Amino acid sequence: MAAPLDLEEGQSSTRPPRFNGHFYSWWKVRIHDYLMAEDSKLWDIVLDGPFIPMMEEKDGEKTSLVPKPEKKYDEAHRKKIEKGYKAKTLLVCGIGPDEFNRTAHEGTEQVKESKIDMLTSRYENFKMKEGETIHDMFTKLSSITNELRSFGEPISMSKQVIKVLRILPKYW
Structure with missing residues (x-):
């Protein structure tokens, strides 16, 4: 029996969640x-x-x-x-x-620091793209801030709100 098309791999309580190389x-x-x-x-x-x-x-x-x-x-x-x-x-x-066959996604302290630096740079340079919806923009920004939090570098909600208000196009 085939799985329903809307059942994403790993979205089951009887199978472990599936890691696909992202998130x-x-x-x-x-x-x-x-x-x-x-x-x-x-x-x-x-x-x-x-x-x-x-x-x-x-x-x-x-x-x-x-x-x-x-x-x-x-x-x-x-x-x-x-x-x-x-x-x-x-x-x-x-x-x-x-x-x-990959060794680790968290890695050594040096790898973690490198990832934190990269994510911090992505956060600081983050901009809303032309034609992008607020929902899509916020999802991408949340992904960056969640990864930073997982590495022990949380960004406060007030700073995130200020960031969103700063990157919104003028017509908003």
Whole structure:
């Protein structure tokens, strides 16, 4: 059975939201909520990485932690490992093949700073285009301010209102 044409990919409570390479910040909130609804531990696994059972190994006087061999796993270890695979599966199901091989959309601190600089520049230089509706213009501006907020650089509502009033054409 084919999905209805108006059902966008990922707009389901039984499938993870689909990331198509655009609006990462929006998708991140949606996938967070999806994983939390499935099992609140899944988001912790995404943030902290999968569980790897460890054991102590002595090398003379030195003791170190090393990964435990699979044959020494107990039932609790297996359950935690399964949760890690569940988190990974849901994330992989939420991205397309084009996104699968990309490393990160948030990136390192340097990448974040670069994105913040780029978004700030886009915000400062933002103008309403000729023939553009107010709704379309505001949607684009909101997208920029929402991304800035997701990187920890919120723009107050009063500054956004002043920005909108400043960029409106004279006939408004």
